[in-house]
Amino acid sequence: MFTRRRFLIAGSLAIPGALAFGSAPAAAEPRRSSDPEAAAWLDWIAGHRDSVSVAAIDGSGGRIRHLDRKPRVLASTIKVVHLAAYATAVSRGLLDPAEPIRLGDWDARHPYVSDGRAHFSALTALGIPCNEYGIADDPDRTVPLDTLVAAMIDFSDNAATDYLRGRLGDPALHRAAAAGGWHRPDTRSLQGEVLQLILPEHAAPVGAPTALRRVIGDHLAQRFIHDLTFRKQVWDRIPEMPATSEEQWPWTQGHAHGTAAELAGLHHAVAAGTFRPRSALPVIRGHLERGLASLVPEGAAAVGFKGGSLPRTVNIGLNVRWQDGRTGVLALMLTGLSDDQVLNGGPALIRLGIGALSHPDQFATLAKSLTPNP
Template identity: 45%
Template sequence: MPLSRRHLLVAAAATSPLLFAPRALAQPAPPDLATPEGWLTWINAHRDGLGLVLDDGRGNRLLHRPHAAQPLASAVKVVHLAAYSSAVAEGRLDPSEPVRVGDWERYYVPTDGFAHVTALEHLGIGTDSTGLRAADPEHRVRLDDMVSAMIMFSDSAVPDFLRNRLGEAALHAAAAAGGWERLDIRSMCAEYLFLLPEFAPPAQLPTPARRAWGYQVERRFSADANLREQVLDRLLRGGLPPYPQQITWADRTMSATAAQLAALHRAIATDELPPEAAAVARGHLERPLSGQLPPGVVGIGVKGGSLPGVLTSGLTIRRSDGSTAFGALLAHGDISLEQLGTGDPALPLLLGMEQPEWRDRLARALEG
C-alpha cells in the first residue's frame, strides 16, 4: 500500500518548506529555535555555521561572517520576486494574466512540506486523489496569486515557472540592481529531484556543470507528464533518503552570503531597486505580517526558508520616522528535523533590530 502524504512529507511553517526524514533516536533536547533564548544558545555554539548582517537603521550594526557563502534554501525566492516585480513595473508581465494550473505544476516536485498544497487550498483549488496536485489542471489562476504563493507559502514550483518565463538573465539583472552580484541561480525543481539517485548528478560536479545538468533534468521533467507521474509514485512508495543524506544534499544547493541577501532586501525596502518594482515586491514581502505591525512600523518584509540543516531569512523593517532596518541570517549545520519544524530564523533579526538589549546579548553570543 502506498504511503500517505503525511508519511512522505513533514508539515512546515508557511515560509519554510521541509523534507521528509525518519524520526531520530531520543537525544538531549536541542535549543528551541522558536525562542530567543534558543537562538542565542545555538549561535554561541555554532558561530562557524552562521552568516549575519543586522543593521537597525539607526546607526547600530552587527556583522558576522557576512561574506561567507552558505545554502540559501527558499530565501533565494526574493530574487525571483525582484525579477517578476521589475517585469511588471516595465510592462513586460501582466500580474492579472491567467495561468493554467497544469503549467504551474509542471515544475512541482512534492518534497515541499505541503507548501504547494497549502497554496492550492488558499486559492480555493481542489486537489486530486493524491491530495498533492490540482484536480483540474485546466483551472486558471492569476500570475500575481502564484507569486504571492511563492512568498507566503514558499511554493517551489513558481520560481522555475518565472525563471523560464523571464529568462535567467532577468534574474541576474534584478539581483545586481539590488547589489547582489555573482548570483547562484538554478532549477529548484531539479535540485529537489537530485534527492533521487536516478536524477542525481555526479557527486563532485562543479556548480556550473551541476546547474546545466539540472536544467536538462528540469526540461525532461516539465515536458513529460508520464515522468512526473512516475516521480510522484516513487516518492509516495519509497520516500526520500534518511535525514543525514538529505543534509549532505542540502550542502550543495544554491548558496549566497548574508551580505548579498541583505543587500537585495534593503534595495526593495528603500527604493534602491527602481521604485515601481520595489513597490510591487514590498507588497508581497510585507503582506504576511501586515496585520501584526507594532506602533511606529509601516511594513515588515520577510522571506525565509529551510532545508535539512539549514534555516535562513532576509528581513526589513520600514518605520514611520523614515528609518529602515535590514538584515539577513543564514544558519547552517547542526539543525535537527524538529528544529526545522519550529525554528523561526527571522526572530533573531527582528529582535536585534527593535530591542537594543537583545542585540547586545546577540553580540556577546557571537563573541563566544
C-alpha cells in the same frame, strides 16, 4: 502513502501569530530575552558561531557582521530575487499580474513532494480542489499570475518560483539581483534539484561543479514538464527517495549558495528605496510585507520577510521600514540544526529578528551572542 518526513524535505518558515512590540528603550546594554524560545536560539547561536552567518543593521548605527561573506545554502531566501525580477517586469509592462495562468502549467513545475507541502497548501488556500500531493483536479482552470507570486512568497511554493524563472529567464533574475548589489545569484531550478534527489542515477555526482548540477537539473525539469512517461517514472520512485535529514544532507550541501551580505544587500535596497526601477518597489514590498503585517513594531511602517529551510538549515531575510525613514535589515543563516529546530523553530527565530531590529538592547544581545568569550 508517503510519510510526513518526505513532504518536509524543503519547507519554508511558518509565520508566527501576532506579537506586539513597545517602543525601543534608550539603553543598549545586552539583556536576556523574555521570550524563552528566542532566548534558546540565542544560546544555540552562541554555542555554534561557526555555523552562523549574520549581516544586520538596525537603522540607528548598529551593525553586525559575522561570517557574512561565507557562502551558505540559501534555501528559499533566494526567492526574493525572483520577486524582484517579476516586479521589474511588471513595472516595465512586460508581464501582466492579471494574466490567467493555467493550473496544469503551474503543476508541471511541481514534482509531487519535497516542498513542505507548499504547493498543496497554496492551492488549498485558494479553494482549488487538488489531490493530496497538490495536483489540481482541473488542470485547465486558471489563476492570475500574481497569485503564483503570492504563493511563492506566502507559502514558499517552489513550482511558482520555477514558473517565474521559466518566464523571465536567468539574465532577468540576475539583473534584478544586481539592482540590490547581488552579483549573479545561483537561480537554478528548484524542481531540478528535487528530481536529482528522487532519481540519483540521473543526478550530478556529489561534489560536482555547480554548472553541471544546474544543467542536469534543468534537463530533468524540462523532461518532467513535457514527458508524461517520465512523470510516471518519477512518481514510482518517490517511495525510495532519501527520507531523513542525514540521508539528504549530501544533496542539501549541493544546493545554491549565497552569503548573508548579498541577501541583506537586496533586502536593504528594497526597504531603503534604492532598488531600481523604483516603480517596481510597490510590487516587491506588497508581497514581502504581507505575511508579517500583524507583527509590525510600534513606529515602523512595515516588515518585509522571506525565509527558507532545508535539512539542517534555516535562513531568514528580514527588513523593517521605520516611519522616520530608518531602515533595519537582518540576514541570518544557520546550519547544523536538528530536525525539530528546522520544522518548529521558525516563529521564534522571526520574533528574535524583529526584536533585534526594534530594540537596541536586543540588537546588542544578538551581537554579544556572536562574540567569543574572553
